[in-house]
Amino acid sequence: MILVAGSANLDFVVRAPHIPAPGETVLGQAFTTYPGGKGANQAVACARAGGAATQMLLAVGQDSFAEPLLASLYSANVKLNTVLTQDQPTGCAFICVADNAENAITVAPGANLTLAPEHLPDLTGFSHLLMQLETPLATVTAYALAARAQGVTVVLNAAPAQPLPPELLAAVDVLIVNEGELAAVVPYPVSLMTNLAQIAVPCVVVTLGQRGCAARLGNTFFIQPAYPVNAVDTTGAGDTFCGVLVAALDQGESLTQAMQRASAAAALACTEAGAQSSIPTADAVSAFLAQQPAPCEASVSALCNYCGMG
Ligand code: RIB
Numbered sequence: 001m002i003l004v005a006g007s008a009n010l011d012f013v014v015r016a017p018h019i020p021a022p023g024e025t026v027l028g029q030a031f032t033t034y035p036g037g038k039g040a041n042q043a044v045a046c047a048r049a050g051g052a053a054t055q056m057l058l059a060v061g062q063d064s065f066a067e068p069l070l071a072s073l074y075s076a077n078v079k080l081n082t083v084l085t086q087d088q089p090t091g092c093a094f095i096c097v098a099d100n101a102e103n104a105i106t107v108a109p110g111a112n113l114t115l116a117p118e119h120l121p122d123l124t125g126f127s128h129l130l131m132q133l134e135t136p137l138a139t140v141t142a143y144a145l146a147a148r149a150q151g152v153t154v155v156l157n158a159a160p161a162q163p164l165p166p167e168l169l170a171a172v173d174v175l176i177v178n179e180g181e182l183a184a185v186v187p188y189p190v191s192l193m194t195n196l197a198q199i200a201v202p203c204v205v206v207t208l209g210q211r212g213c214a215a216r217l218g219n220t221f222f223i224q225p226a227y228p229v230n231a232v233d234t235t236g237a238g239d240t241f242c243g244v245l246v247a248a249l250d251q252g253e254s255l256t257q258a259m260q261r262a263s264a265a266a267a268l269a270c271t272e273a274g275a276q277s278s279i280p281t282a283d284a285v286s287a288f289l290a291q292q293p294a295p296c297e298a299s300v301s302a303l304c305n306y307c308g309m310g
């Protein structure tokens with residue numbers, strides 16, 4: 001069983017020709033709301049990946065924004081462990097999605113900040129704990145230490161980017177970051193491979209957007225080129241990657257197999273609008289992978305060079 005402990009946000013999304021620069025006003029299209037939040041997106045991705053049962057620990061306010069978030073998790077088959085907060089509103093995210101599919105996100109965390117060490121449920125029966133950084137760092141650290149003490153594999157998606165205390169890193173088994181988040185975690189950023197090697201965590205995975213992803217497990221490095229798709233909205237693609245990676249590892253797949261499935265799921269998530277609304281099912285990922293040619297030598301060697309493995 002997988003426990004995802006983290007944030008849930010209602011995403012307020014406007015599509016615009018480009019993301020506004022500081023001081024700029026851009027005329028966008030109609031706005032839409034979607035269930036989001038890094039934690040909830042990752043829980044939905046885990047559950048849609050099939051395999052292990054997924055449970056989520058989250059905090060929401062007593063307001064109308066909470067309802068669509070809980071409904072989306074419930075309909076994805078995520079078992080809920082909900083903290084109802086009296087004095088904070090449900091978390092919200094304000095997202096601009098540009099016509100090139102990139103996004104800019106501002107989060108008002110609200111109730112997510114009330115998730116506290118005492119809310120952690122009994123971890124008996126859980127194999128993996130998956131967390132992110134939209135809840136208090138002290139809570140994330142307390143949960144990681146408790147999980148480590150009980151032999152539960154701790155997976156941390158260190159997003160949004162921030163430096164991590166050494167006691168947290170010491171309790172993490174798998175760290176998942178993008179390039180910006182990686183730079184915030186390493187003391188002396190150099191080349192990608194060197195950065196991965198500097199982190200005192202047994203397994204580190206770095207997502208590289210359209211290039212793909214790379215990982216270090218012990219002293220061995222792996223790469224996975226991205227699957228090209230016509231992207232319309234990249235929101236939640238990283239969360240899809242995290243959730244599907246953990247679900248695959250939980251099923252006993254190797255790191256390279258898990259990276260392949262997670263990359264395929266993340267690519268598919270970019271082809272539809274919204275965060276949770278775009279997360280594919282296990283069947284959709286399998287069908288997509290069955291149609292993909294083996295990665296060409298040029299893309300593999302370009303990725304190796306980018307990572308400093310050339
Ligand atoms: O990673 C995407 C998510 O970041 C959005 O759903 C938004 O809620 C923010 O948490």
